[in-house]
Amino acid sequence: MSRSDEISARLEQVKLELDRSEFGKSAHLIVVTKTFPVSDVEILYQLGQREFGENRDEEGAVKSKATPGDAIWHFQGGIQSNKLRSIVQWADYIHSLDEVRHAIKISALAIEMGKQQSCFIQINLDGPDTRNEKRSGIAPGELSTFVSDISELPGIKVVGVMGVAPLNGDPAPAFALLQECSTLLKSLIPGATFISAGMSGDYQVALKHGATHIRLGSSILGTR
Ligand SMILES: *Cc1c(COP(=O)(O)O)cnc(C)c1O
Numbered sequence: 001m002s003r004s005d006e007i008s009a010r011l012e013q014v015k016l017e018l019d020r021s022e023f024g025k026s027a028h029l030i031v032v033t034k035t036f037p038v039s040d041v042e043i044l045y046q047l048g049q050r051e052f053g054e055n056r057d058e059e060g061a062v063k064s065k066a067t068p069g070d071a072i073w074h075f076q077g078g079i080q081s082n083k084l085r086s087i088v089q090w091a092d093y094i095h096s097l098d099e100v101r102h103a104i105k106i107s108a109l110a111i112e113m114g115k116q117q118s119c120f121i122q123i124n125l126d127g128p129d130t131r132n133e134k135r136s137g138i139a140p141g142e143l144s145t146f147v148s149d150i151s152e153l154p155g156i157k158v159v160g161v162m163g164v165a166p167l168n169g170d171p172a173p174a175f176a177l178l179q180e181c182s183t184l185l186k187s188l189i190p191g192a193t194f195i196s197a198g199m200s201g202d203y204q205v206a207l208k209h210g211a212t213h214i215r216l217g218s219s220i221l222g223t224r
Pocket of ligand 1: 032034055076077164198199200201215216217218219
C-alpha cells in the first residue's frame with residue numbers, strides 16, 4: 001500500500017465516523033502533522049484536507065509553505081516568545097494563548113503585518129490536584145480576568161477556548177469543564193464560539209461536549 005493509499009484510508013475512516021456521529025458532522029477536522037514529513041502534508045492536501053496543525057514553529061513554518069493559499073494552519077504548541085514573529089506569519093489560528101505578555105506581543109506583530117490574529121485561549125483542564133507548571137493553559141477561574149486583560153488588544157481576535165484532557169483518567173469531566181468555560185467566554189465575547197478539543201484517543205468524547213475543532217494526528221498519520 002502506498003503512503004497515499006494508507007493516509008487516504010485512515011482519513012476516510014475518520015470522516016465516516018464524523019459523518020455518523022450526531023455531533024461530528026459540522027466539526028472542523030485539523031490533521032496534526034507534527035513530526036511527519038512535508039510529503040504527508042502534500043498527500044493530505046491532494047486528498048482534499050485543508051486544515052493542518054503543528055506544535056513547533058520550525059515545522060509549521062516549513063510545511064505551511066508547501067500548501068496553497070487555501071490551506072488553514074493551526075499552531076497548538078507551547079508558545080515561546082522569540083518564535084512569535086514567525087508563528088504569526090504562518091499561523092491562521094493560535095490555539096495555545098495562555099499568557100497576557102504573549103497576547104501583547106502577538107497583537108503588536110499582527111498589526112505590523114496587517115492582520116488580526118485569531119486565537120483560542122487555552123484552558124488547563126488538569127484540576128487543582130494534578131495541575132502543575134509544566135502543563136499549559138490558564139486555570140478555568142482565571143478566564144474572565146484574562147479576557148478583560150487582553151480585550152483592548154487590537155491585533156487579537158479571540159475565537160474560542162482550547163483544552164487538552166488530563167493524561168490519565170476520564171476525559172469527559174475535563175471536556176464538560178471546557179464547555180462551561182466556552183459558555184462563560186461567549187457571555188463576554190459573543191463571537192468567540194469555538195471549542196478546540198479532542199485528539200485521536202478522545203475526540204468522540206470531545207464532540208459530545210461541543211467541540212467545534214478536533215485535532216487528530218496518529219489516527220490519520222500513524223504512530224509517531
Ligand atoms: C499531538 C497533539 C495532538 C494530536 O494528537 P494525536 O494523539 O496524535 O491525535 C492534538 N493536540 C495537541 C495539543 C497535540 O500536541
